[in-house]
Amino acid sequence: MNSQVKKINDLVIEIATENGSGSQSANNILMRSIFYMGIPVSGKNLFPSNIQGLPTWFSIRVNEDGWLARKDKVDVMICMNERSVAEDLKKLQSGDTLIIEESLKSLITRDDITVFIVPFEEMVKEVCPNARLRRMVVNLLYVGVVAHLVGIEESKIEHAIQKQFSKKPDAAKLNIDAVKFGLDWAKKNVKALETIQLKSSDKTNGKIIVDGNEATALGLLYGGANVVAWYPITPSSSSMEMLIKYLKKYKKDAAGKNEFCVVQAEDELAAFGIVTGASWAGARGVTATSGPGTSLMAEGAGLASFAEIPAVVIDVQRMGPSTGLPTRTNQGDILSCYYLSHGDTKHVLLIPGTPEECYEFGFDVMNLAQDMQTVVFLMSDLDLGMNNWMCDPFKPITKEISRGKVLSAEQLEAGKGFKRYADVDGDGIPFRTLPGTESDYAAYFTRGTGHRDDATYTESSADWKKNIDRLKRKHDTARKLVPESVFVGGGKQKRGLVAYGSSDPAVFEAIFILSKDYKIEVDYMRIRALPATAKTIEFMKNHETVYFIEQNRDGQMASIIRAEEPELAMKIKPILHYDGMSISAMAIVNQILKAEGK
């Protein structure tokens, strides 16, 4: 039973609509209104792989204490879509609240919930004379109704609308009128909820709400990405669309010409090839994709790794295999991307867990590819990439753009040449030259076949082994160059939690619940890159039990760690979540309790 104790600023609102109906805009306004009241909020869009007509849900979690991971619980459900009512009703517990369009009332099968039947379809006719716009405007009505029920300030809704439609005053007015209409109807006809209310707070001062894809795009812009080759695929497309938008705005020369170049490639094989060719010739290339695209890039990734050409791939992971659930989240590409290609290939993976890190690693990944002369992946996922995350404003990046070990004509003449694949510095990273360098010492022949230090063809076993061992050394050098893991707790607990990527907010909430409700104390490490750093391995060595939290079925990261550090194998206990929904705190808590025998 739902407790009758009044909950303040702790609420999940879920809105069920039809995709393509324009509800996204209304939901965003609702979320931002709460944000402008100073209460922490997150918004997750659960959408079908479809353009119009299928059920879609938007889930808004409001929490004064800042717990913003997805919660397996809905307090207020808004039902606008006939096709999902039955499913929506199941999500409510006794005493929860349902707001439903009047024409759907015959579908209500429960009497243990608080129901508000609202004639949205009738109301919209009054507020919106233009019949074509009604499908969209009707969504603003539920914003007004729910605002009255839970106590969202009208002025904040207006502010959210003004911000969203700053360049379209007519649209802003229509939106404001519609919300007011809904609000007035509610004031006249129903009482506000007694159990759940929102009250202004001060927890969002100075914060921003962003999605990871746009944050990544901004980081790439600052990382100097200037060649973009991509093939559209959900959920990565918006990262490239945003980057292209930023490049067009901020990277024109004095004559208005582009200091960048974009190609929408014919497929992912081409996207990767173009990035490789551009980076080989001295530009800073990037592509973005998701699991199916990385599969197509596999051969190219092997070549770029073996021929030692910088290449950056943004992988915004989704549910696979195959087309899978293309609009649901997953961390299922860790294993395939780490080893992407055939033979002894291993890559460097940067794994952001917050929008700030999408931004920072977006910068880092561009430099690291140049510094390492290899393929570097930025492993985001749909939850991080496409959902709404509250965070601090991004800070200027103080690091410098790096070109890596590139020799100039003067350096070549002074040194009387160079050997393309010689390990001069002992870090496995050789020197390279760019086409167009005006020295007879500059040219070398790039190939995916066996080569000697001077890049000439060889099939000699000794040469092959020497080269592939150097590449291993180079990969190990990455352990010192990648972002360090984040460590939380004093490191004195017996149990260590390990996670990565978008699981972070759920893990923090789980740690809080485990401590408060079950007196289980843990240390927490969030891995932010592969190959694993020395401290990452040390953390696992120093804990008796290592709970390895991953959003995939087989514990992909754990299997990489086990393969590289076999002595850790016995202490790693997988905590896995892989149903397509972003991970919740209780998904972690329940599995740990089970493992602990509680």
Added chain:
Amino acid sequence: MIVVGKTNRVGKSIDDYKGGASTLCKGCGHDSITSSIIKACYELGVDSHHLVKLSGIGCSSKTPAYFLKNSHGFNSLHGRMATIATGVAMANKSLKAIGVSGDGDTASIGMGHFVHLIRRNIPIVYIVENNGVYGLTKGQFSATADDGSFLKTGEINNQPPIDLCALAVQLGCQFVGRSFSGDPKQLVPLLEAAMAHKGTAFLDIISPCITFNDHEGSTKSNKHTREHRQPLHDLDFIPYYDETVANYQEGEKFNLKMSDGSVLKLLKLDKDYDPTNKIGALSLLSEMGDSEVVVTGLLYKGEGKKSFQEAENMSDKNLSELSIKEIKPGTQALLDFNSGHQ
């Protein structure tokens, strides 16, 4: 004729345009093409430092190692040369690109990229060394093998060939030629004209595979090609720096002006063929496709298509040569981002 010890207009000897020793079979058509490339580059006085040699995978794709030792080379992936070329064009538009591919590399595994390279008018001399078979995997048919052609094993090809030249013309390629590895007299000026073209220049060069496809019954053998080739014209290339170039008036039907000011002179043979007529080119290729005749020469020279860099409104400065200061965006993007998301 090349005289030993002689140098070209930039003071380089023919040796400066050579590469490593070929490891192809003795008598391979590809080696003849390599010689023609070397000769064309020598005659033109090409700046090796600003030229790249690109290829895919296969016998033909090995050849960039055998010419222009002072140029960067990239022997990439099977079928993917076009993608590498596209990236290079995006990074540095001052680079001249010679791409060597094969009929398997282009007409099968790399077809998608070939088509899109032409669509984008990527600047490159795109050469297909066409022998109708997969040489490096020991002689399987390729997609340019003629219907009814048969292998040494007796196996007959039952599928019609893809005519890469007709395809290139149809796709809007503005320089399309066909030649024969055994005809350097035609090939060298054709290569030189291709190098003077600013967008995609496509050359399909019949290059007999001496080991797997040079037997009686093959339609890509030396004998068959020599017997059935029909040159459309004799070619003479007058580079832009040659003082006599001014004598050749632009617009004259058989003096084709190239984008860099050079002129390709077409010396009329029996047939009155106009290579600036796209429909005429397609019609000739369609007609000849049904016969055993191999027409060679400049098949089509179009005009007016924007270069890739123009179409993409690229800065005059090469992306590869931007300084770190130029690469770095200012603080405005961050300020706008933060305020836009508050």
